[in-house]
Amino acid sequence: MSPVYINSAACISVQDTLNENFFSNLKPENSAQILKAIEPNYKQFIPPAASRRMSKTVKMSSVASHFALKEAGIENPDAVIVGTGMGCSQDSEKFLKNVLENNEEFLTPTYFIQSTHNTVAGQIALGLQCHGYNFTYVNTSSSLEFSLLDAQLQINDDEASNILVGSTDEQTDRTMELYKLNNTIKKEENFPVDYLNSKTDGVIWGEGSSFFVLGKEKTESTYAKLTDIQIINQLDLNETQKFIEDFLTKTQLTTQDIDAVILGFSGDSESDVYYKNASEIFPNSSQLYYKHLSGEFNTANGFSTFMACHILKNQEIPEVMMINNIKKESIKNILLYNHLGGNDHSLVFLEKT
Template sequence: MRAVYINSASCISVQDTLNENILQNLKPEYSVQIIKAIEPNYKEFIPPAMSRRMSKTVKMSSVASHHALQEAGISYPDAIIAGTGMGCSQDSEKFLKNVIDDHEEFLTPTFFIQSTHNTVAGQIALGLQCHAYNFTYVNTSSSLEFSLLDAQLQINDGEAENILVGSTDEQTDRTMELYCLHNIIKRETDLPSDYLNSATNGVIWGEGASFFVVGKDKTDTSYAKLQNITIINKLDLDEVLTFIGDFLMKNNLSAQDIDAVILGFSGDAKSDVYYTKAMEAFPDSALLYYKHLSGEFNTASGFSTFIACHILKEQQIPEIMMINSERKESVRNILLYNHLAGDDHSLVLLEKA
């Protein structure tokens, strides 16, 4: 499959990723259970009357997509593809609360209508008055990867030239309570979290929205070339090296050709063993991690893709992300490896544009 270009990248996250000098201003978080996104002033982008009716994930995505399209110089993309693990959780919770509180009577449909997972892509299209292909992937931690794969296929097939691709997930109070009860989120007694050598299960939870314009041709704003993606739902620990080796072979590369590997260490001892195993395949590559900067959530890989784009464009690797001391003179190929709680493993290969 022919490579495509990531021509713009925008991200709202727990870091101040909408401003400049992103790689120089990254700040890790080890000591809280839940970290919230740094939100922009929505009044600058969304009319207040509309903003009041939007959930957090819709507002974050509207602003991030606006920045991505503006940077790429695109007014109307040929398609809008979004990936999300939890969708519009806030409106879902409000609707379910109304069902319980009102004993299933006199329900207003607004929260139900806005609770569907495809609300984000739909709202972006409404704002742009874009009537093109509009699709949402809901595949837990590989939602963005499926979205990028769809965009790559459409561009390869000549169906589109510039596609807006994004991922988004928000936090909600009740869901976070349930995650704490189920020990998905780390206990307070297990904090601060040691992301690389954790002896406890659970993660620090984050949120965010990342959007990219994926195009057929390289432009002045291009960050990276999206070479290939592979996704597998289940993977045994002893299959990790084969999974990675087969992917590299398919792309006519060896481990020595990979200048940097970005791994999704989350501080969950049970599932981080996959990343520890993957490190064995790359003794000569720069090994990086990122979830101490973003938190764990369904589409956290959007943050790693955004950071990888900046590393390739600026040819800088932030010290705060480094696992080992290996540094390359130039960074040409970056491999991203991610999963969520040991399921839905993905590999994304990016090359310098």
């Protein structure tokens, strides 16, 4: 499969990633159960009347996609593809609450209409008047990877030249309460969290929205070359290293050729063993982590992809992301490895252009 180019990258996250100087102002968080995204002033991008009817994830995605398209110099993409794990869960909760409070009678359909997972992609297309391919992937933690793979296939098949690809997830009060009850979110007595050597279960939960423009041709704004993607739902711990090595063999590389590997350490002792196992085969690579900056959520890998793009373009790795002390003079390629709770393992390979 031919590579495609990531020609722009925009992100709204727990960090101030819309700020040009965010690289030097990254702040790790290890003592809060839930991390909120730093949101922009939506009035600058969305009319107030429309903004009031939008959920948080739709607003974050609208602004992030605006920045991604602007940076790529694209007014109207050939397609819009969005990956999300939870979709518009705020509106889903509002609709269900109305059902209960009104005894299933006299319900307004607005919250129901806006609660579907494909609302984000639809709203972006409506705003752009984009009549091209419009699709949403809901595959938990590999939703972005499926979106990127779809875009790569379409560009390779000459069905599109420029595609807007994004990932987004928001928090809701009730869902966070449930995550605390079932110990998905780490208990307060287990703070502060040692992400790399945690002895307790659970994670710090985050949120965010990341958007990229994938193109057939390299441009002045190009960040990286998207070379290959691999996804598998279930993986035994003892298969982790072979999974990665077989993936690299496809691209005629070995683990020695990887300049930097970004691992999704989340502070959950039960599932982080996969990352520890994987790190053993990269003794000569810069090993990085990121969920102490973004929090864990279904599409947290959007944040890692965004960071990888900036690392390749700037040829600089933020100290706060470093696991080991290895620094390469030139960063030519980066491997991203992620999963959520030990399921839906994904590998994304990016190269410097």
